[in-house]
Amino acid sequence: MTMPNTLAFDTATARRIEANYLTPEVVAQRHEIMRRLELKPGEQVIDIGAGPCLLTEEMARAVGPAGRVVGIDLSNEMLSMGRARCTGLPWVELGEADAVSLPFPKATFDAAVASQVYEYVGDLARALAEARRVLRPGGRLLVLDTDWDSIVWNTSDRPRTTRMLTAWKEHVIHPHLPRTLARRLKEAGFVVEDIGVFTFVNSEYGEHAVSHGLAALMAAFVPGRQGITEAEVAAWVADLRELGAADNYFFSLNRYLFLARNG
Numbered sequence: 001m002t003m004p005n006t007l008a009f010d011t012a013t014a015r016r017i018e019a020n021y022l023t024p025e026v027v028a029q030r031h032e033i034m035r036r037l038e039l040k041p042g043e044q045v046i047d048i049g050a051g052p053c054l055l056t057e058e059m060a061r062a063v064g065p066a067g068r069v070v071g072i073d074l075s076n077e078m079l080s081m082g083r084a085r086c087t088g089l090p091w092v093e094l095g096e097a098d099a100v101s102l103p104f105p106k107a108t109f110d111a112a113v114a115s116q117v118y119e120y121v122g123d124l125a126r127a128l129a130e131a132r133r134v135l136r137p138g139g140r141l142l143v144l145d146t147d148w149d150s151i152v153w154n155t156s157d158r159p160r161t162t163r164m165l166t167a168w169k170e171h172v173i174h175p176h177l178p179r180t181l182a183r184r185l186k187e188a189g190f191v192v193e194d195i196g197v198f199t200f201v202n203s204e205y206g207e208h209a210v211s212h213g214l215a216a217l218m219a220a221f222v223p224g225r226q227g228i229t230e231a232e233v234a235a236w237v238a239d240l241r242e243l244g245a246a247d248n249y250f251f252s253l254n255r256y257l258f259l260a261r262n263g
């Protein structure tokens with residue numbers, strides 16, 4: 001079997017991501033997106049790369065039955081989780097589509113969201129042009145992405161952690177997207193109205209912690225990359241557990257939020 005280049009959103013990964021997205025930190029991140037997006041009843045929204053559709057569902061409740069929320073994703077595993085989550089919300093439509101080719105007419109939506117998606121998209125200029133095309137004039141685009149250099153993690157073996165994080169960066173195409181996103185948005189014709197940051201901080205290691213879920217995703221992805229072995233990964237995870245047990249755990253990561261308008 002050949003190793004996929006970036007993260008494959010198969011059933012196992014989709015389940016790990018969904019569990020991670022139910023942690024209090026990611027719940028708070030969704031609240032932050034909702035706060036910045038200021039959706040109104042009756043609005044039409046597209047969730048680009050909707051994943052397990054937790055945000056799709058929240059947006060559907062905000063726009064209500066007079067509105068419409070469309071979630072698109074490339075992964076059928078993710079979409080089936082989304083369908084289960086959004087039954088009972090008939091104004092939600094979910095379908096398979098690529099961010100670089102949105103199957104909707106020009107000026108369809110009042111708002112668009114791409115949360116933790118564009119870092120996976122190779123032809124970002126095309127994806128941004130598509131987001132702009134389907135937005136009505138004055139419509140807003142909310143993008144959230146991570147700079148994977150923003151991680152601060154207390155571990156006993158820093159060189160090993162650096163290798164783990166270097167290998168993990170291979171899970172996306174743009175591991176440092178926030179640094180260049182404002183320029184890319186402007187080049188696509190958007191007006192960038194606001195740039196914000198949302199920081200995760202964990203001082204405990206346990207299933208409720210976002211970094212616990214991240215470690216599980218990393219542990220599944222990194223073996224065989226940067227010369228990292230399964231045994232090394234197991235030792236790295238054991239170290240996190242021991243630091244947690246010794247009340248010496250610290251993890252932090254930044255998510256960047258961009259609000260842009262189709263001016």
Ligand SMILES: C[S@@+](CC[C@H](N)C(=O)[O-])C[C@H]1O[C@@H](n2cnc3c(N)ncnc32)[C@H](O)[C@@H]1O
Nearest residue numbers: 009049050051073074075078098099115116120
């Ligand atoms: C990390 S998940 C984020 C899910 C969701 N946006 C959220 O924040 O809860 C990334 C999602 O983007 C989807 N994705 C990646 N590349 C895509 C593309 N080119 N077009 C559509 N979806 C894509 C993946 O299948 C996955 O479901």
